[in-house]
Amino acid sequence: MKQQMLQDFERAHNRMLRAAQDAFARSVVLPNGWGAWEVIAHIAAWEVEGSQRIPALLAGASSKDYDTTEFNANALAQAQGQMFEQLEAALRQSHQRLISLLDALDARHFNDGGLVHDWMLASINHSNEHAQALEEAGS
Numbered sequence: 136m137k138q139q140m141l142q143d144f145e146r147a148h149n150r151m152l153r154a155a156q157d158a159f160a161r162s163v164v165l166p167n168g169w170g171a172w173e174v175i176a177h178i179a180a181w182e183v184e185g186s187q188r189i190p191a192l193l194a195g196a197s198s199k200d201y202d203t204t205e206f207n208a209n210a211l212a213q214a215q216g217q218m219f220e221q222l223e224a225a226l227r228q229s230h231q232r233l234i235s236l237l238d239a240l241d242a243r244h245f246n247d248g249g250l251v252h253d254w255m256l257a258s259i260n261h262s263n264e265h266a267q268a269l270e271e272a273g274s
Contacts, residue, residue, distance in 0.1 A: 137245040140255045141237060147262035148230055151178065152223070154269035159219050163273040172219050173211055174265050179226040180210030181261065185254060186233045192250045193240075 151174070157163075159171035184206075188199065214222055237251065244251040 137242040151262040151266040154266040158269040176214035177210045182229040
């Protein structure tokens with residue numbers, strides 16, 4: 136299960152990144168007003184959050200309910216002034232840190248009911264949803 140989830144996560148990430156690069160090059164704007172810049176900025180923030188939250192969960196922290204609107208607004212505010220290429224580089228770094236963290240975890244955490252399982256599924260779906268939206272908006 137672990138290796139399959141990591142592969143699915145990597146595929147979803149790469150799909151989203153390709154879609155964002157293409158959307159940025161073509162100045163695609165989604166119906167919600169977001170473009171590739173916003174997608175990359177907020178995905179990077181969620182991956183940083185994952186790198187911090189997953190170890191906390193494994194150490195016994197309780198689950199956390201996120202106000203995604205607030206989280207995303209804060210992510211975009213923190214990214215202000217950065218060029219797309221800077222955000223893309225930051226995303227690549229945060230993604231690699233998250234992959235390294237996940238790769239070092241015991242496989243049991245990836246099983247259904249494991250502490251990482253739900254986070255991974257949500258992250259895979261999240262990247263795929265953004266990729267699809269950018270792909271469809273750009274076609």
